[in-house]
Amino acid sequence: MTTALVEGRAADLLRTTLREHVGPGPRRLLVVGLSRDDHPKATVLVFRPTDALPALALKVAMVPGAVPAVLAEAAALTAAAQLGPDLVGGTVPRVLDCRHAPDSAVLVTSVVPGVPMAVDYHRWRHTARPTTVRGDLDAAVSWLEQLARVPVPDRATSAPTDRVPTDPAAVAALVAARWPGDAEARTVEATVRGLSRELALPPGLPRTMVHGDFWCGNVLRTGGRVTGVVDWEHAQVAGDALRDVTRFVLAYLLYLDRHTDPGRPVSGHPGLVAGPWGEPVRFAASGAGWLSELVQAVVAGHLRRTGRDPGRWREALGIAAAEVAAVADEPAFARRHLALAAELLRCC
Known part of the structure; x- marks a missing residue:
């Protein structure tokens, strides 16, 4: 993902989140989902340079109108975690972080396989x-x-x-x-x-x-x-x-x-x-x-x-x-x- 997809303060929030979770330097990002509605969100898998499997999954609000949806998902997953630490055999992602500003939000979760x-x-x-x-x-x-x-x-x-x-x-x-x-x-x-x-x-x-x-x-x-x-x-x-x-x-x-x-x-x-x-x-x-x-x-x-x-x-x-x-x-x-x-x- 580049600033061609995420611009302005949304890109700044994404860069800060990545730096704090995977460190400075190179990393691979794979966009696996990009909604096409009026309030688009991107789903991104993050790979460390030497890893074959993704380390993190991100949900990124591409525009201010997508922020409520990203925050709603964070709230839902947080509530799910309170029901059990390994819900349905670990098939539900776990919230690791959620950052938001007035015009952007980034949800960081664990990666579920499949x-x-x-x-x-x-x-x-x-x-x-x-x-x-x-x-x-x-x-x-x-x-x-x-x-x-x-x-x-x-x-x-x-x-x-x-x-x-x-x-x-x-x-x-x-x-x-x-x-x-x-x-x-x-x-x-x-x-x-x-x-x-x-x-x-x-x-x-x-x-x-x-x-x-x-x-x-x-x-x-x-x-x-x-x-x-x-x-x-x-x-x-x-x-x-x-x-x-x-x-x-x-x-x-x-x-x-x-x-x-x-x-x-x-x-x-x-x-x-x-x-x-x-x-x-x-x-x-x-x-x-x-x-x-x-x-x-x-x-x-x-x-x-x-x-x-x-x-x-x-x-x-x-x-x-x-x-x-x-x-x-x-x-x-x-x-x-x-x-x-x-x-x-x-x-x-």
């Missing part, structure tokens, strides 16, 4: 095979189940942001606030609010830490096993694990036709034709084929285990789409999720 599941996801025909898709879903759900077994304090609070939904009613309120007076948003809001009692976590069941942006790009694996989960800026300390389950499934489905030309059949999924945005989600929600069976097994299975109606699995995915619509930074991306939520919730 390759993003998204790399496998985009390999040739990976998502065309039931065995590999089942393996992805099983790995993600297994990690979430381990996280759910970590007790959280009765009065635990979320990371410090008012954009962390706690339940369906909160999602409904965020949708209404983002699109006041919009007819489609009013419909989604009313439907989600109507489902809030049925699909909220039942009283008496323990809450768990929620990652909040749990998708295959943030899940790292080694040998098929989850060895790291990154990007915790949307985390909630005491929430409903259903949010992570449905977010993972929704994101997994959305890109199944990414490498297929419009109008062409999607390999491995008879009846699925690449077309309008979100078509794989509609296909899975229709109940057709092995993909729908796997999705239903994951979402309905979680609903059943947590005392909710497993027949509401489509609506649970609809609420997940509504949540993305409410909190996504990019307006067009948010609007597409709102329309998808309206479709998934139409049967309610």
